[in-house]
Amino acid sequence: MTTKQILYPNTKLWMAAIKPPMYSVAIMPIWVGTAVAFAETKIFNGAVFSTFVTAAILILAWENISNDVFDSETGIDQNKHHSLVNLTGNKSLIFWLGNLCLGLGLLCILAIATWQQDPTIIGIILLCCALGYTYQGPPFRLGYQGLGEIICFFAFGPLAVAAAYYSQTQTWSITSLAASIIVGIVTSLILFCSHFHQVKDDIAAGKRSPIVRLGTAKAAQLLIWFTASIYPLTLLFVLWGFFPVWTLLSWLSLPFAIKLCRHVQKNHHQPEKVSNCKFIAVGVHFWSCLLLGLGFML
Template sequence: MMLMAASFCDVNLGCGLRKLHDFHSTPNGKTRSHAHAQNLCSYSKQHIYLKRLDIKQVEVKRRFKLHQVSSGKNAHSSELAKEDDISMATLIWRAIKLPIYSVALVPLTIGSASAYLQSSTFPATRYFVLLVSSILVITWLNLSNDVYDFDTGADKNKRESVVNLIGSRTGTLLAAYMFLVLGLIGLTWVSLEAGHLRAMLLLACAIFCGYIYQCPPFRLSYHGLGEPLCFAAFGPFATTGFYWLMGNNSSVNCLPLTGTVLCASLLIGFTTSLILFCSHFHQVRLGTEKGSSVVKVAITALYSLLLIFGLSRDLPSSCIILCLLTLPMGNRVVSFVDENHEVSREHRRS
């Protein structure tokens, strides 16, 4: 058995070696080895080509980013050059901020109209004294805001800042509080002449809201409370106070609080707060996408409230018609924040 097994192994081993020798000596073996070598060579070439392609793509992306950065710097430089070319008259006009004084005119006018609807009287002298006094108070807000923004460094490079134009922080602050004192004198005189001290209390609350909004040590505008304070100051406080002061004290000591004046004050406060929010929109406040959504919802809610107050007959039909004429302006505001949001998003991507 052992001899047979040994001879069988020898035979198999010999056959296997012979087959291996024949395989390498035949042309098929050579062809297969050559094909395998060609596959390895083509794979190496393809791998090298892909590596070079990746390197080229990375280089193209790097050059594109450098071009974007260079373009941004050039655009920023051109903007700075344009800012340097602005005339002094333009800077003064910007520093005055004339549209901001509409917040002195609107609450007084709406309060006076509500009082006229109730008492059929319009004391012109009181109206103009209150208008001048309100403008003086708003001037105090404007100047003191520039002073305290200068202190925080927010207006350091703002050429139209009153502090930068005058060159004196102390002088600007003294002028601001001088305007406030003059405004308070006018408001107090009308309150005493009309005999409505409660109205003066409401106006004092409105001024206090303005103080804690921007003046130290409060500066509640930096804590996200600017819009609520603005709503209270120019809405219920100022509008209702002017409504009482413009009433006829000879026939009635104090006009009743009607649904008309309350609804009107709510709309004024809402609108003024929305204007304040939009004025901060270019600073990417709340994130531009979130901020644009807030503006759209707020404008929709504003016109919805107007419609509700009109259907409930708390506001006259003429008031509803006049307010609906502002729909194109509301649409323009929505379009503006949409465009501003897109621009801000592009800046973040670059």
């Protein structure tokens, strides 16, 4: 019984450190970009898609791991028990593990470029990686200036979706750009929600996240507009003829969006209760993007 009591908390901490649900953030831009490509060209290359998804997961793992390393240097994670650095006590090991993930992810991207005899996708993904580094990496640490959500929007929205579309077609598309706006907003939503419960730690470390700048009450109000925007935007793109009407299936994610807004509105000032809101945001992201892509496939 004692062994179980010891192991169970450790298992929970490791799962919180690895953050399995968060990896849908890597998969969905590839799914949406590929779905748009199929809708417009009836092209689907399964090998390219699966290789790209693998690369996206590995590169996101690098970003999450390296963020733990960089945060350990500023002291912002001293109360974060599920930090990989805090769990292992070995910053160097975690740093090189992250670099290994990055190297393997870029090898997957190189494989796609080699198959297609076209280096364009390498350039796009390197730009995504560069943006990801500037989020927490020294000397930039732009996330500490409150610019994380903007970086997240471009890296996981227009750039990632365009790369996925290009990997299938080796061309560009206005429709994929429109779809990437939806994906970018709903991905940034997750990062925005991740700040609500750590305001004190952010202030202590000098991190000026949007929640620190606005205060939790105003940020909770902004969250409603931020979350709601994806639904009229989708309808607008349907009315303009960019999206097929089936993409309105993404509106089925609305219950998750309502749950998120209500939860944050009620608990924004209570860190222990609002700390799970980013996982509700992951649900909004997953279902809205999954159904948006399905709408293009149909």
